[in-house]
Amino acid sequence: MMAMKQLALAITSLATVTLYHAGSANALLVGPPCQNLSFRFWPSLATHRDVQRQLPHVACKTVRFSAVPSDEAESSTATTKTLSTLTSTTEVHVPLSLTLATGIVSTLLGFVYSRCMKSGFKLFWKTIPSNILNSSSKNYFFKFIQTYPAMYIVLMTTCGGAAVSYLSSKLPNLYSAHDYVHILSKDDEMTVNGSDEKDVFPSATSILPVMGLCLLTSLSGFSLGPEAPMVTVGSLAGASLARKYHKLQTSRESKSTMPSKSTLERTLAYAGAAGSLTGFMKIPLAGPIFALEMTSRNCGVADSALKSWTTSIISSFVGISFVRGVMMPSVGIGGHFDYISRAAVGAVSGIEMVAIGLGCGIGGAVVGTCFHSAVRNLKQVIWSKKNAVTKASTTDKYSGIVKKVAVALVLGALSTQYPQTMFWGEGSLQCMIDGQCTPFVATHHGIPAVMMEWAKVNPNTPLTSWFAALQVGMAKFFAIALASAAKYPGGVIFPLLSNGAGISQSLLQGISNLVPGLQHSFAAPMVVMSFMAATLTSITRTPLATCLILAMTASSITPLSVLLPGVLLASYISVFASEKLSSKSFFDY
Structure with a gap:
């Protein structure tokens, strides 16, 4: 009898019971764990009517019960106190008009940014160098570039780095993706005694500096991308709209009916970040999920992200409708990255998928762990100080500028040796995906061959x-890590995808002799896509969003039903493995 009782206890201790409102007041349903409300339910069981009586404004809520026996029932006071924590997990209700406005404004920012990047790249890396190389002028500078065309890369990178360094010194507290993650990964700062909280995010005046400096960094040839800046810009726009709306509603004496200012911000x-990512990448759903996953250290989402789910999704779909239906109504949809550029034949077996998922997941975790360790160590070398000071002096400021310019010079020189390391990778990613079967010069980021x-x-x-292939992969790795360590503004999303593609090509080239026909089977593109996803997710902790990005940017002939199972497995394995490899992470959660 005692053994049966212990077995029953073991089984019930693994169960999570959730109460829900579905017509019957006392309906019970087994559901996923909720980490925000735990109390004993054996032998007494609280009903949904009890919960509804204590929280009359909650229509449908999830409650977690810990299946641990108790000799006496919990007191009503303790239960009420525990249930009061449920309000922190309820979804925030934002007026639809405010959500629509956030989606349109943030999407427009992302769309304008993408247009500026395309125009800037065409100007600085196609029009100007072509005019210089084809000019008959006797200008000394023109003659120098015509004699040594590769020096144009060094000059552009160094001059761009100097401009970004100087402007950054005037804006020492520039908002970044690290700040976005740090703020939103923390618990909400709720209003105390009805008083207004301090602003959680910087003002909207930071939007233009963030966009301008990140744009200049990317156009100068650095291996830093625009996706993380889009997250920060969109979040600033959304938070600014939240503050304006909260102030307006407060003036109308309706403050008691709306969320606190920090919660609304x-x-x-989240909604702004989702919209701006959608506006830049022009693909739905991936943007909001990336913005939501990004603030959690594991493969899930943070509590504040759960409360913002619906608002972020609506913002993203409003954004994609605005871009595709208004701004680009006649442009076709769909991705363009071709993972099956070679004559791939045959299917991938289950054991092959599992092996690729596990191998690439662990390999990507190793690369990601080495990456953020390299960034941390390089920061210590570049920015080491003998004596810590509370306020930087003028000498320290100019010393920082000199250091960043020196880093830009090194990166420019590296780019002349390995042009594949240049730019943020999205425009030239096809070159790495198919092992340079697509020439670099033929991609969107192609520069004059000379x-x-x-x-x-x-x-x-x-x-x-x-x-x-390994040389290219390691050069890209070093270029991204050094630019990040030197505190140049920009993101690592597409740069890391490009780096993962380069390293995966090294793996394929190395084992092709051991596995005949590998290069011409579906296993090869699965390795490439899986390693790309695993490398990125080990840093950003966004496994589902990364798979969606890769899927929606792939060409129509890519067999996603074959490739995605291995990619999903590799993405989640990478997050789990990277947690085991290092207690530290790239972002400050």
Whole structure:
């Protein structure tokens, strides 16, 4: 009898019971764990009517019961106190008009940013160099570039880095993706005694500096991308709209009927980030899920993200409707990255999928862990100080500028040797996906071929050895890590995807002799896509959003039903493995 009782206790201790309102007041349903409300239910069981009586404004809520026996029932006072924590997990209700406004404004910011990047790239890396190289002028500078075309890369990177360094010194507290993650990964700061809280996010005046400096960094040739800046810009726009709305409603004496200011800021910050990502990438759903997953250290979402789910989704779909229906009504939809560029044949078996998912997941976790460790160590080398001071002096400020310019010079020199490391990777990603079967010069980020004459590994011919692919992958790794450590503004999303593609090509080249026919089977693109996803998710902790981004940017001929199972497995394995490999992470959660 005692053994049966212990077995029953063991079984019930694994169960999570949730109460829900579905017509019957006492209906019970087994559901997922909720970490925000725990109390004993054996032998006494609270009913949904009891919960509804204590929280009359809650229509449908999830409650977690810990299946642990108790000799006496919990007191009503303790139960009421525990149930009061439920309000922190309820979804924030934002007026539809405010959600729509946030989606349109943030989407427009992302769309304008993408247009500026395309126009800027065309100007600085196609129009100007072509005019210089084809000019008959006797200008000394023109003659120098015509004699040494690769030096244009060094000059652009160094001059752009100097401009960004100087402007950054005037804006020392520039809002970044690290700040976004740090703020939203914390618990809400609820209103105390009805008093107004301090603003959680910077003002909207930070939007233009963030956009301008990140744009200049990317256009200068650095391996830093625009997706993380879009997260920060969108969140600032959403938070600003939240403050304005809260102030307006407060003046109308309706403050008691709306969320606190900090809660509203957080919710619309998520919605703004979702909208701006959608406006830039022009794909739905991936943006909000990325913005929501990004603030959690594990593979789930933070509590504040759960409360902002509906608002973020609506913002994203409003954004994609606005971009595709208004701004680009006649442009076709769909991705363009071709993972099956070679004559791939055959299917991938279950054991092959599992092996690729596990192997690439662990490999991506190792790369990601090495990456944020490299960034941390490089920061210590670049910014080390013998004596800590509370306020930077003028000498320290100019010393920082000099250091960043020196880093820009190093990155410019590296780019002349490995042009594949240049830019944020999205425009030239196809080159890495198919092992340079697509020449670098033929991609959106292609620059005049004469400027790549010093390349150690020709970016316009297919990779023929594992060592050549490894050189490209490691050069990209170093370029991203050094630019991040030098505190240049920008993100690592597409740069890390490009880096993962380069390293995966090294793996494929290395094992192709051991596995005949690998390069011409569906296993090869699965390895590439899986390693790309695993490398990124080990840093950003966004496994589901990363898979959606890869799926929605893939071409129509890519067999996603074959590739995605391995990619999903690798993405989640990467998050789990990276947690085991290092207690530290790239973002400050």
